[in-house]
Amino acid sequence: MSGTSRVPRLGVEEEFLLLDPATGRPLPYATQAGAARACTPPSVRKRCSTSCCSQETATPVCRTLPEVRAHLLRMRRTLADAANLEGCVLAACAASPFADGAWPVPVTDKPRYQQLHEQAPLLTDEQLINGQHVHVEIQDDQARIEALNRVRPWVPLLLALSASSPLWRGRDTGFASWRYLVNDRWPVSGIPPRFHDARDYHRRSRDLVDRQMVVDPGQLYWLARASARFPTLEVRAFDVQIRVDDAVALAGLVRALVMTVLAEAEAGLPAPDPAPEALAAAVWHAARNGLTGHLHDPRDLQPRPAATVVRHALTHLEPALQQAGDQQPVRRVMERLLKEGNGAVRLRRALDEHGWPAVLSQLGDHTQDR
Template sequence: MRSVGVEEELLLVDAETGEPRALSTAVLAAASQGSGGQDHAFQKELHRQQLEFATHPQTGMGELAAEIARWRAEAAGHAGELGAAVAALATSPLPAGPAISSGERYRWLEEQFGLTAQEQITCGCHVHVSVESDEEGVAVLDRIRPWLSVLLAMSANSLFWQGEDSGYSSYRSRVWGRWPSSGPVETFGSADRYHEQVRAMVGTGTLRDEGMIYFDARLSHHYPTVEIRVADVCLDASTTVLLATLVRALVETAAREWRAGEPPARHGVGLLRLAAWRAGRSGLDEQLIHPGTMGPAPAEAVVRALFDHVRDALDDCGDLIPAQEGLAGLLKDGNGARVQRDLLRRTGSLRAVVAECARRTCS
């Protein structure tokens, strides 16, 4: 069974005002002290208002869920010692200014990319799924391209930007799209062509290194995995687990198609960019672009098409019933964007939105 690992980026906020706080250095120091000098799961991100953790590779979704809950709770505990909280929000509802982390890499990003780097206070969720080889990994990347926008719609959790409703369900996806290497890509056909493209992109001098290949899905340059990077960080940990469950099944389905000699869909990058824009705009509340027809369809129908596409792989992994139940809950209750919008409608306060989202992050 393929292993799955998750990276989540969390927002550090003031426990009283809900405003982002540049405390990642202090939180990391507290985490190091609390672990007695042993390794812990946390690391800094581009901005000091962000904190990232990574789970271990897991084959059981119960174990993955427990680890996500553990690291969210530990992050909240360390932040709480500093009068702060953590919120699984992909953008800050309240205004936030740049606070770039220290280090040569981050200084280089700020110098080279200016406002694009300064505005990247955005939190994503990356799902790693093991593959047997780069060849299998690239075959998977070629075949999952049309479905990535659906994952974005499901995870959408960033409607506010600098204190205003952006009109998007995932405005993070629009801000992230300003990086020159981000977004959907063409089919590669082989691992050699994939690596050739990466080398050529780095060779332009625009990107510092391979770590700046920000495709919606890529081969990890650290682990023997494909890394699906398209999603917002999810407000509820249960949504993260559902996302990871569907991603593993999507990878397995694509690998089976490759082994059976089924070619990938030939949708052009232009259509995939439109599908990603629509997913970021609509989330689960309006129409999406159906990966099969590349025409408009109700969001629920598109999400259910993803489920049907990976049903056999879910069943073989023992994940069919939990995924079915999780999907039903998500469609009923909504993603983080819908929750945030409903909270603002009820309370009239962005501060209250942040406070409730911080509570839900660890519930």
């Protein structure tokens, strides 16, 4: 894609945990031969994850949000049914919320993950976190890096909308997205730097691998990056969503954002260039507060009420949302998040009102039917 001459295709990856239905503790499927087979049905596009209690799926390339929704529902329901047959609960939880039993959870028996575990044992053991990754097609390499540079100030807002991991190993962390804090401990993470052009991006990425600072390009854990496998911009800022409709709306929002920033580039508008320390701090505060209190506005990184920032963002992205036909589903979910709260708010509400069993019930019940 170059600019907004057409609506780009997109795809979504999601990560899940397998939980014990009685205690909510992570359940390593690799210790159960039946579960290992059952939880990888052929109708699901599955990818490897670090932990043996994780499942990761990817949609096919999609043109519309209804396509995305249909694939996400199909894969979630197929995995959930298979997991239930083997005594597991499939949960779209962005961080392991319950007090752990057996620790550590085994690492997936793949050379890459074993190498990561050798380099950082405790970090890998604690990688019981799950995200949602949205890929938006941008065929032109230079346009892809132009879009990456321009979405950087938007990352705090994206993270705040998706924040759904306030609970970690039996306690409330005080953060809306603890997943972000866990993942930010790796050597290359957080907000990506600003790149001069595509050549600069690829040179600096290769340099990190050549200097053995990361295992491979897949360990560039920036919250947004140019995909190493597809001609896409990959936004990785999101906590995995408990509800499918929330996941779909976030995917539509990212597509509209990419269309908008590329249109701005074609119009000759200057790319924003906020100070990297300000962007990093804004992401930290987004992980801390979610949609409660203030957010740092993508326009100038000034703190404003979350509802004000979200609604201004929707107005700014309105032309692209309309062009893609995504206005109604995206706006409907965004208004519900502002009214009812994001996943972090809902999980805390369940815990406060009904205790830990309600948290497990919400994660298990809503993962496949909402």
